[in-house]
């Protein structure tokens with residue numbers, strides 16, 4: 020459809036404008052109080068010693084490392100004798116790889132020859148034979164092996180790769196999945212190499228975008244095995260090198276449990292389930308698709324969630340009407356009480372390896388990409404998301420002539 024690209028661009032101009040439930044009248048006492056409480060959100064650094072910040076998070080002291088302490092020259096000096104071999108060029112491979120290259124570090128990419136990732140790497144300027152190789156060659160050449168294959172592929176390729184990860188090399192992951200669930204993945208790390216983790220808290224695309232904007236993504240860092248005594252410093256340096264702004268210390272176990280739990284819960288699965296449940300009830304009670312979508316997704320993502328993200332839950336509550344606030348406070352407890360058993364069930368399923376087993380089995384299938392695409396199409400075809408597409412085609416700033424164009428394509432949405 021000719022109009023497809025245009026609304027995307029227009030969407031960028033949208034702001035989190037107050038909707039029906041959000042009061043635009045500022046300032047008000049509740050809002051002012053929320054604002055005062057909102058900044059700073061945490062007690063600011065209490066101690067700062069050569070790159071280490073001890074910070075209080077709601078009364079719990081944690082150590083945070085930051086990019087400011089690792090300027091580009093220092094990174095280049097630290098890795099001057101290293102070849103960073105990044106294997107796998109999915110979302111993380113793309114983001115981390117391009118950032119490392121822009122940092123002026125010696126990085127090479129290893130992927131299956133002539134697969135989808137190989138083509139993408141070539142498009143991104145990696146040159147076959149120079150800094151783009153097949154997986155095994157890259158691992159042989161590298162001193163820091165960044166295993167960014169899919170988690171299922173990490174398990175599948177391990178028998179071939181393990182002998183190539185020789186003494187003195189460093190093994191790097193962006194997820195604790197493979198070593199933590201080694202009984203299932205069979206990824207038993209060599210005993211004579213440092214094993215570290217840098218797990219960006221977001222998509223590899225965001226890793227790249229934030230880096231290009233001069234900012235950095237939050238990441239977790241961890242050490243699984245420290246042979247040289249330098250593993251932690253390497254993890255911090257790698258974290259900054261791939262484009263992190265702040266690095267939070269964790270363990271491989273905590274990272275993988277929280278990550279698998281979060282993405283199945285509030286980050287993706289849980290929120291999708293909640294959207295669907297609310298939307299379906301509205302539709303079954305006679306509301307139109309646009310009304311059901313606006314009250315379920317649009318207002319949440321465009322107006323209220325950014326307020327939470329910006330300054331916290333109290334800030335969002337304070338920005339809403341007293342009617343909305345009263346009901347939300349009353350019902351939040353009931354939602355929590357009803358959902359908590361499910362979250363416990365989910366955590367157990369992560370902890371006992373069920374989620375890992377499911378992921379390995381499903382994602383090892385030859386046709387896993389096609390199967391996912393079928394499921395994505397089923398989601399795309401749900402009425403809620405078709406209605407959403409139509410709603411998104413109507414940003415407030417739309418020019419009248421564009422509206423005409425879009426209405427003509429309406430039935431195709």
Ligand SMILES: NC(=O)c1ccc[n+]([C@@H]2O[C@H](COP(=O)([O-])OP(=O)(O)OC[C@H]3O[C@@H](n4cnc5c(N)ncnc54)[C@H](OP(=O)(O)O)[C@@H]3O)[C@@H](O)[C@H]2O)c1
Pocket residue numbers: 106107108109110111112130131134135136137154166167168169170172175176193194196218219220221222223
């Ligand atoms: N995506 C995220 O948001 C995110 C965030 C934090 C951490 N992580 C972690 O980062 C790591 C990489 O994740 P990702 O999302 O970037 O990538 P992904 O989509 O899970 O994996 C894609 C890469 O794996 C390769 N691959 C798949 N099967 C293979 C096989 N049998 N042999 C060789 N290569 C194979 C693909 O190559 P082909 O194109 O040739 O198939 C592609 O380069 C994972 O450990 C993940 O948990 C991801």
